[in-house]
Amino acid sequence: MRYSATLPHSPADTALARLTRAADKGRLWWAIAAALATRKGPTRRAALRGLTALAGASVAANLIGKPLLPRRRPAAEVVPPARRLEARPTSSSFPSGHAASAAAFVTGAALESPRLGAALAPLGAAVAYSRVHTGVHWPSDIGAGTVLGVFAALATRHWWPLHPDSRAHTTHPADAPTLCGGEHLITVVNPSSGSAEDPTDEVKRLWPHAVIVYPAAGTDLRSQLTTALHTHGGHVRALGVAGGDGTAAAVASVAADTGLPLALVPTGTLNHFARDLGIGYLADTDRALRAGSAVGIDLGEVEVDGASGAQGPARRWFLNTASLGGYPEMVRLRETIQRRHPKWPSAAIAVVRTLRHARPLHVVLNGRHMRVWMLFVGNGTYAPRGLIPSHRPALDTGLLDVRYLRADRPYSRTRFLLAAVTNTLGTSHVYAQRDLAQVEVTILDGNRRIATDGEVGPLGRRFRFRSRPSALAVYRPRNPAP
The missing domain is CATH 2.60.200.40 (Tumour Suppressor Smad4)
Structure with missing residues (x-):
């Protein structure tokens, strides 16, 4: 604490004071999580796990640790006046809630995405040190809060096991025609699936020859798709779908009944089936169409x-x-x-x-x-x-x-x-x-x-x-x- 107080005045004083205020009540980490959640896959899961760990660490530090282990905070005079916070906290000094939240969020994010965790680690360390630099915590408070945050993040695996990034296994290759540009393909596009933008333009760009069908309000999609198949006779060699799990299930049922292969484009909110299949983007499906690469999977009936x-x-x-x-x-x-x-x-x-x-x-x-x-x-x-x-x-x-x-x-x-x-x-x-x-x-x-x-x-x-x-x-x- 004395060594930190003797560091010469620098622009870091202002930066660390702003950083410690930004991290009050976890606001900094909520903002980062909101930005990370805009991307699918491990990045979004990292944001969710980080917030889950943060919530657990905050409860443990502020509602359990501080009341049970009261400790006086360092005196304001310990650090130079330029570093002192205008509104000093009055709760127990032990453990540091800021350090616990930072360690919990960074560790939780690292469990889902080690690269992201490594990128966030310096920021988490800076938040933790800022509490010593501004004179509101002892170093041992920071150490205890950090340990508490790490354990809170690791504890999330007890209820929420890590999701493997590998796609689901199947040993059954399937015969499927090679299709380029969407030829001989009827594709159902649901513009209202999920929170993503309407995929129509991207589908038309990659599959300009595909016949596009939009779900009609008040009409059973299976019946609508069956009618489209009869209209185009024997020219259809595969069915495509750009939508969420509900839309994909309807099109898949028609594909199973007619023996046609399915080309899946995940544009829904959760996309459980696409995640298991290992399909993340339209480019993945287009690559498989051009190569005629398909697998046989089980269906429930x-x-x-x-x-x-x-x-x-x-x-x-x-x-x-x-x-x-x-x-x-x-x-x-x-x-x-x-x-x-x-x-x-x-x-x-x-x-x-x-x-x-x-x-x-x-x-x-x-x-x-x-x-x-x-x-x-x-x-x-x-x-x-x-x-x-x-x-x-x-x-x-x-x-x-x-x-x-x-x-x-x-x-x-x-x-x-x-x-x-x-x-x-x-x-x-x-x-x-x-x-x-x-x-x-x-x-x-x-x-x-x-x-x-x-x-x-x-x-x-x-x-x-x-x-x-x-x-x-x-x-x-x-x-x-x-």
């Missing part, structure tokens, strides 16, 4: 029957997930909250809100009578195995990921929430996870609607889920983009 007035069972394909009970509401609510908040807190909030108003289902699941709050069926085995299934390591497992929360066990919702907080869902007696090739669910207390890939589906009483191996051919480059 559900047959729905038992609704009054239905003419035989209704069949639906799903790319990602299908769900009954509270899961559809929970997923929609989580994705809405997640646009402004980190992922696992968003999931926790959505689960609590959904379970408060959920109504249990009395079902027969593969011959077993039980009551469940919600049922989730994933196309393929999802990871991690806890609360937030976020990605699929493989797209050719031939299995469904079946998860349900039982309602016929005492205090099942409370036990579920405790297991989610402690990350012990794998050993919970109220939450089950199974990998099955097929599952049949019969609802005994009325008809319910099913949700597939985030869209509400038909009303029914009996639901038969199956995995359909290699049911869809999708264009994908042989090698991931550098």
Whole structure:
């Protein structure tokens, strides 16, 4: 502290004073996170994980550490007058909340993107040192805050495992025609998908010969696309889609029914399927089209029957997930909250809100009578195995990921929430996870609607889920983009 105080006056005094004020209440890191979140992939995940770690470190430092470990701050006279802050903090000096927040955000960002973490590390160190330079913290306060921030960032992995950047595995190559400039291609473009700009101009630039179809309001997209296929006769050799998961699922179902390969352009908000496939941009898809490179992936299928007035069972394909009970509401609510908040807190909030108003289902699941709050069926085995299934390591497992929360066990919702907080869902007696090739669910207390890939589906009483191996051919480059 004495050594820092003897440093000669320089422009760094003003810069460090401004920096320490900018970092008050984490404002500096929120601003940086907002800028990082504009880019997809590891950069956006780094921003979200950094903010999550920052929140945990701030709570630990300011609401737990400071009240339990009171310590007087250095006297104002310790440093020269030019360095002193106009509004000196009055809370306990130990530990440093600024240092904890800086270390938490930088470490959290580094877990997702080591290069980004290295770039932010000098700024984090400067924020931490600024508290000593301005005379409001002892060096040991900074050290304790830094350790606390690092541990808070590392702790996020307990609930939110790191997302691998590698694309999902599949061992099934698929036959697909080589197409240049969008020849023999019908492409559905959804301008309203996600928060990105309308992709029409970019699609027309790379695929000038493609036939573009826009979803019509009030019209079923599958029927609209089927009509377009009949109009163009046998000239269509592939289907394309530029949109989010919901639009992609509708086009993929038509592609699977007609045996045409699918060219995917992710322009939605979350793009779960595109992330698993390893497709990030239109250029990736165009590269695969020109090379005729495609893979076969599994699809989920559900047959729905038992609704009054239905003419035989209704069949639906799903790319990602299908769900009954509270899961559809929970997923929609989580994705809405997640646009402004980190992922696992968003999931926790959505689960609590959904379970408060959920109504249990009395079902027969593969011959077993039980009551469940919600049922989730994933196309393929999802990871991690806890609360937030976020990605699929493989797209050719031939299995469904079946998860349900039982309602016929005492205090099942409370036990579920405790297991989610402690990350012990794998050993919970109220939450089950199974990998099955097929599952049949019969609802005994009325008809319910099913949700597939985030869209509400038909009303029914009996639901038969199956995995359909290699049911869809999708264009994908042989090698991931550098």
